[in-house]
Amino acid sequence: MGLHLAAIRLAQLSTPPAAPPPGEVVFYAGADGRLYRRPASGAAVVVSPNASAVLPADTVVTEDTRADVPGLGIGVTPGSYQLSGTIWATIDPGMWGTAWVGAPAGTRLTATYDLATTGDFGDGSDFGQLTGTDSSFAFAYPHARTAAVVLSGGIVVTEPGTVRLQAAHSRNALARAFDEEFGNLNEEAGCVYEWVDDIGHTAPGAVRVTPDDSGDDVIAGLSTQGGDIEAGAYQASAWLYSPMGWGQAGITITWWSNFDEELGSESEVTAIAAGTWTEYVINAAAPEGAYRATLRVVMLGAPTGEDVLYFDDVAIDSVGSQLTLAQGSFFCLTRI
Incomplete structure (x- = not known):
């Protein structure tokens, strides 16, 4: 969990890299269209055999109210899915951040999140439950400098639409x-x-x-x-x-x-x-x-x-x- 943003990159590769640089985590799209995660050591693993959304570039959260994060949306049809993902963030002084899993009306979400932060007062952690599509979690805090959030759980979609990550910032102390x-x-x-x-x-x-x-x-x-x-x-x-x-x-x-x-x-x-x-x-x-x-x-x-x-x-x-x-x-x- 103690990941640093300087040690993360996205690669578009047809085959897994032979070996990532020391301490670096690499995400890449394989020739089969699946998303792979290769840790700093060990074999590459499939992140998802179905649909995935990957942020192609560093993205500043500009809205102070709930809004879609461009690039982090997946079109869905009715059915049951397993949800997984990881969000990394950098936090400037005095900044808060909140995220949601947005989904079509009627969607049922049952998931967990695990948060790890590094900051001026040392490392921190948090975890909790996400139920329904209005549940949110704070993933950035004042005094934190980096954050990593791991999402895991189930989602039942009853209407076609888009499952997407949404976020908002706050500068209000x-x-x-x-x-x-x-x-x-x-x-x-x-x-x-x-x-x-x-x-x-x-x-x-x-x-x-x-x-x-x-x-x-x-x-x-x-x-x-x-x-x-x-x-x-x-x-x-x-x-x-x-x-x-x-x-x-x-x-x-x-x-x-x-x-x-x-x-x-x-x-x-x-x-x-x-x-x-x-x-x-x-x-x-x-x-x-x-x-x-x-x-x-x-x-x-x-x-x-x-x-x-x-x-x-x-x-x-x-x-x-x-x-x-x-x-x-x-x-x-x-x-x-």
């Missing part, structure tokens, strides 16, 4: 739209807060922050999960609304280590006009050792209980990161 009631904020000071549904930057809701008349600065904070942040470029943002306006309002992003040590922070604080939703944005670089982040909405200068502030659509996104599926990633269907 934090994304809260407050479209429904939520639990607690991760921190608050100098205020009380509540979810309201009568105002919002995007309908239907937002968080209302009411200063508690203590004379302290107002702080309302949300944190990412541990491990969702790593060194790299990020954009933090939030939309704020002040019915009366205020002289010092904005956001602050703070970086934390795996040991809850503060590594630094940046702020964007300005006067906010009355009665207008205003976006506050910080473009910042998370330092080495960053493991999580806190985005705080702030009001400075001792606001009173009348100086209500609303916030909505809070986000921390990685910038410029990519998720790439490697040439040679494949899956196969064998009629049974």
